[in-house]
Amino acid sequence: MASTTPTDSPPPTRTPPVATKKSTSTGRAGDKIFLALSRGSGILLLVIMASIAGFLAYRSAIAISADEGNFLTTFDWDPAGDPPVFGIAVLLFGTVVSSVIAMVIAVPIAVGIALFISHYAPRRLAAPLAYVVDLLAAVPSIIYGIWGALFLVPYLEGLNLWLDEFFAWTYLFEKTEVGVARSLFTVGILLAIMILPIVTSVSREVFLQVPRMNEEAALALGATRWEVIRMSVLPFGRSGVISASMLGLGRALGETMAVATVLSPSFVISFHLLNPGGGTFAQNIAAKFDEANELGRDALIASGLVLFILTLLVNGAARLVIARRKEYSGANA
Numbered sequence: 001m002a003s004t005t006p007t008d009s010p011p012p013t014r015t016p017p018v019a020t021k022k023s024t025s026t027g028r029a030g031d032k033i034f035l036a037l038s039r040g041s042g043i044l045l046l047v048i049m050a051s052i053a054g055f056l057a058y059r060s061a062i063a064i065s066a067d068e069g070n071f072l073t074t075f076d077w078d079p080a081g082d083p084p085v086f087g088i089a090v091l092l093f094g095t096v097v098s099s100v101i102a103m104v105i106a107v108p109i110a111v112g113i114a115l116f117i118s119h120y121a122p123r124r125l126a127a128p129l130a131y132v133v134d135l136l137a138a139v140p141s142i143i144y145g146i147w148g149a150l151f152l153v154p155y156l157e158g159l160n161l162w163l164d165e166f167f168a169w170t171y172l173f174e175k176t177e178v179g180v181a182r183s184l185f186t187v188g189i190l191l192a193i194m195i196l197p198i199v200t201s202v203s204r205e206v207f208l209q210v211p212r213m214n215e216e217a218a219l220a221l222g223a224t225r226w227e228v229i230r231m232s233v234l235p236f237g238r239s240g241v242i243s244a245s246m247l248g249l250g251r252a253l254g255e256t257m258a259v260a261t262v263l264s265p266s267f268v269i270s271f272h273l274l275n276p277g278g279g280t281f282a283q284n285i286a287a288k289f290d291e292a293n294e295l296g297r298d299a300l301i302a303s304g305l306v307l308f309i310l311t312l313l314v315n316g317a318a319r320l321v322i323a324r325r326k327e328y329s330g331a332n333a
Contacts, residue, residue: 079298145190173272210236
């Protein structure tokens, strides 16, 4: 006689809870509010930027129409003269040269410090060192300017003489004028010290976001510490380092008080970087705004418009570089 076995009944299925109309409507309302706030913030930012650009363009047009010289190529700055003559050639040269010097000095050192903190230093040393770097980024620029005027300028005279003795053949480091080290080279060194904490902090955070699996895979294949950094860390953090560098460059281009404290301004373009003199946009605006007449203030605003455009071009170029290297940005990691 065949025995019958009870059939296994299928497990009961759980039906997902049906969202009530109240919760659904509340969620949709919250999404709509968040979308409206986000969109409004973006539009407000564009309106502010457009307002700044419009104000600068309007006042600049008034100044340039009254300028008897060429605004882009004239070396003089005399808006109160009869006739008024002023130009930005010296200011543009000084701003670009001092910022380039700062970037050449600061970026390699900042990347090295960031790599040391993130991949070489023991934890007991890395945490205090990172804290000190972040603290340096918060120091006001006037403090750097006072330190540069009282300490950096006197002690750079020996370095200037050494560079003139051994590297005068480069023409850039040939010192042809006697004077203290209040030159664009000194400004570049001071700006490099100022932007070093910013570039280091951002680069360190980017390097710490490298996927651990990438580093462990390279180590498992027998790579050395430097090979791991070269093949895994630097490609992943390349876009972050570029962004950090552009952030530091933005501060270098617009730095005012530190440059005004250290530099001996003069409206002369000289490729001898050790000679005293030169000028930057921000330093010139800070030095001449109080004593300027109505046309002089419009002329300073016109120079500010050029600095505004220069900053936009630099940031736009950085965005293009990052967009061309999306495979290194870490977005697909």
